Amino acid sequence: MSEGEIKKVKLEEERKPLVDLADFEFEKILNSSAELKSIFVLLQHKGNKEKAILIANKLPFDEVKCSEWLGSSQMKEITTNDIYGNYYSLMDQKFNDNKCMLIYPCTGKHIAKYSAQARHLIEETIKDYQEITLPYLGKSSNSIVWIQNCLDGKSEADRVIYDDKDPMNGFMLMMDCKWDGKDMTSMYCQVIIRQAGIKSLRDLNGGNLGMLKTIKSKVVEVMDKKYGIKKDEVIMYFHYQPSYYHLHVHVTHVNYTAPGNNIFSVLLNDVISNIELMSDYYQKATLTFIGKELDGLYIAYKEAGKA
Amino acid sequence: MSEGEIKKVKLEEERKPLVDLADFEFEKILNSSAELKSIFVLLQHKGNKEKAILIANKLPFDEVKCSEWLGSSQMKEITTNDIYGNYYSLMDQKFNDNKCMLIYPCTGKHIAKYSAQARHLIEETIKDYQEITLPYLGKSSNSIVWIQNCLDGKSEADRVIYDDKDPMNGFMLMMDCKWDGKDMTSMYCQVIIRQAGIKSLRDLNGGNLGMLKTIKSKVVEVMDKKYGIKKDEVIMYFHYQPSYYHLHVHVTHVNYTAPGNNIFSVLLNDVISNIELMSDYYQKATLTFIGKELDGLYIAYKEAGKA
Structure with a gap:
């Protein structure tokens, strides 16, 4: 098989649309930031055993639809003290999207780059x-x-x-x-x-x-x-x-x-x-x-x- | 009415448990951080017209339950280029809690403090x-x-x-x-x-x-x-x-x-x-x-x- 052929096969694989994270197994967390609300996770494809990195980020609160998601929020009290109250708030599911990047297949260099x-x-x-x-x-x-x-x-x-x-x-x-x-x-x-x-x-x-x-x-x-x-x-x-x-x-x-x-x-x-x-x-x-x-x-x- | 009485009435109000953001009207966004995924919103109580500030923060991704929320994620493709794919990902509702603080009633000083x-x-x-x-x-x-x-x-x-x-x-x-x-x-x-x-x-x-x-x-x-x-x-x-x-x-x-x-x-x-x-x-x-x-x-x- 010539180099060109190998390349073609690889391209085919890369173009395969990814539908489901269920094709991957969780391997470990490479890094995370509680401050920025992002996480870097190493995955392995269940079939071909190739590695992937998932970079997930919480999205900012939608400023345009602020009153809408506020209105849909379910509040659950944690503590209150005088005028200050702490709560969990759960918004309607349509406001809960996150943004991800999946690098697949990834190399050792990618893994080093995204590791803590x-x-x-x-x-x-x-x-x-x-x-x-x-x-x-x-x-x-x-x-x-x-x-x-x-x-x-x-x-x-x-x-x-x-x-x-x-x-x-x-x-x-x-x-x-x-x-x-x-x-x-x-x-x-x-x-x-x-x-x-x-x-x-x-x-x-x-x-x-x-x-x-x-x-x-x-x-x-x-x-x-x-x-x-x-x-x-x-x-x-x-x-x-x-x-x-x-x-x-x-x-x-x-x-x-x-x-x-x-x-x-x-x-x-x-x-x-x-x-x-x-x-x-x-x-x-x-x-x-x-x-x-x-x-x-x-x-x-x-x-x-x-x- | 003596000062003591005023104080007592105020305390009564402050202790009233807050159940629902529906008691408030959205007034304006005081500040927000797309980087830290937080937002500061000015609200007004529909009944007594007093002001409140809601400080909402997205929670970090749960490291302990990482494989669980990964498994529940619905992926929606945005763009893909070679080995890099960008997606929206929606997790099961139980992973979507946010954390808030509500300051109510708040003063002009609070409003200045949290304003951009x-x-x-x-x-x-x-x-x-x-x-x-x-x-x-x-x-x-x-x-x-x-x-x-x-x-x-x-x-x-x-x-x-x-x-x-x-x-x-x-x-x-x-x-x-x-x-x-x-x-x-x-x-x-x-x-x-x-x-x-x-x-x-x-x-x-x-x-x-x-x-x-x-x-x-x-x-x-x-x-x-x-x-x-x-x-x-x-x-x-x-x-x-x-x-x-x-x-x-x-x-x-x-x-x-x-x-x-x-x-x-x-x-x-x-x-x-x-x-x-x-x-x-x-x-x-x-x-x-x-x-x-x-x-x-x-x-x-x-x-x-x-x-």
């Missing part, structure tokens, strides 16, 4: 950066072809909002794939700088202040002109560590909590303030980041006896 | 701190009696985990009221320092390094000894602006996202690193914070033409 990983705090001194982080980055195949494709206009050109082609201080402002471009309070964009070789915060110093300030003022200007989002509604920040090592800035609406936007992100405002106070701040400061159990960088720190 | 507020980015230079923030703090009645009660052992003594009574560098480590003391991954404590007069980050300098480092090492030690939570699982951070102006440190498990722990929090690690780099860092740096529409400090910045 222990998280560890790592304090990176500049010595650690030079002796552990940098060598790790050198070894890992951190492909940035897709970024070059964006910068060259070969990919995602329809998602570019602003483009300054200056090779030193220029940058591209693009819609992030997570944003639909319509709902302003969930605005999510990214700035990708044009200058090559600036991997992350760690490479920034007084020489980059001009670029950073231009990004700050220009993004604010474009957001107002194009979307009516005001200066004090735009948050710009870096991730440390970033997910790829070509300097980029996350740009979101102040009301939107983007995935990964947490205490370990660093505001562009703070970066500018720090470099103004001390030109080589990021070549001196100890930066704290989260290492994930299965992540190569965390493993490198562990091997160096630093985690 | 526009958020604005404010960049506080040290000049702004001195000319706007400090004078505002002086005027506002920021009572810290409850803190003194804790430090004196008059209140919440059963929630104290560690107490160093040194008047200069001492501090108290307490369980936050949001933590049950049992589930380690949702550990949430607070450090309250004993020294009076340190309002926030802004008052910290080289002279406080000893205290900050003692807090860091001692909390880590206690967390390990008492709860088995390891050094690299403990996050310590400040809020800026804080909710009350007596220096305190939030202490949480790295896997727990506490309310308000976001990009505008500042890691204790970063504070120590910054002061080591520059003793008067916090008397020089520009700090960015979120001003909320109805908050007095935001209003003070607005009146000063800075927001």
Whole structure:
């Protein structure tokens, strides 16, 4: 059987419409979030024994039909205290849909991606950066072809909002794939700088202040002109560590909590303030980041006896 | 009618068991979170016209009964692409309970508290701190009696985990009221320092390094000894602006996202690193914070033409 044939058979299987979760057996819960009301479950197909991952999410309360589901709710008291009462409430079945994604068949990589990983705090001194982080980055195949494709206009050109082609201080402002471009309070964009070789915060110093300030003022200007989002509604920040090592800035609406936007992100405002106070701040400061159990960088720190 | 009588009548009303949301009319949605699957709805009692607030939350997926609700789920295809399929899934009615709190009767203060507020980015230079923030703090009645009660052992003594009574560098480590003391991954404590007069980050300098480092090492030690939570699982951070102006440190498990722990929090690690780099860092740096529409400090910045 040729490779083409195998592929064809596989495609046939993949196209088979999935009717019923009863075809699968529950294997284990990979991860769950009580906060976000989501769960990641590993399943096995009863017939061919292939694995599947079900990602289930509760849907938000329907704002449009609010009075309707309120009216259908059965209340059951848990506790009451003065003016505060706690209840279970059961809505009519038509309001109880959830949203799922089923990945089938899935690979080991999918399973690792959706599994809960222990998280560890790592304090990176500049010595650690030079002796552990940098060598790790050198070894890992951190492909940035897709970024070059964006910068060259070969990919995602329809998602570019602003483009300054200056090779030193220029940058591209693009819609992030997570944003639909319509709902302003969930605005999510990214700035990708044009200058090559600036991997992350760690490479920034007084020489980059001009670029950073231009990004700050220009993004604010474009957001107002194009979307009516005001200066004090735009948050710009870096991730440390970033997910790829070509300097980029996350740009979101102040009301939107983007995935990964947490205490370990660093505001562009703070970066500018720090470099103004001390030109080589990021070549001196100890930066704290989260290492994930299965992540190569965390493993490198562990091997160096630093985690 | 005397005040006592009024009070009695009110209590009678409050104790009346609430059976049915049908007694209320939908007025408007005060706020909602699509991310957390919660909604805050203003209601009006059909009889006495008093207001009520309903806070409704979807419950997390039941991990214990996972295979049971999976088995009862009806799937409806939305889209499929290769190995990825998107579906609506409807579970058996017994898995569809939500959890609510009803505040009734509620006051205007409740309504403001649960209403969506526009958020604005404010960049506080040290000049702004001195000319706007400090004078505002002086005027506002920021009572810290409850803190003194804790430090004196008059209140919440059963929630104290560690107490160093040194008047200069001492501090108290307490369980936050949001933590049950049992589930380690949702550990949430607070450090309250004993020294009076340190309002926030802004008052910290080289002279406080000893205290900050003692807090860091001692909390880590206690967390390990008492709860088995390891050094690299403990996050310590400040809020800026804080909710009350007596220096305190939030202490949480790295896997727990506490309310308000976001990009505008500042890691204790970063504070120590910054002061080591520059003793008067916090008397020089520009700090960015979120001003909320109805908050007095935001209003003070607005009146000063800075927001």
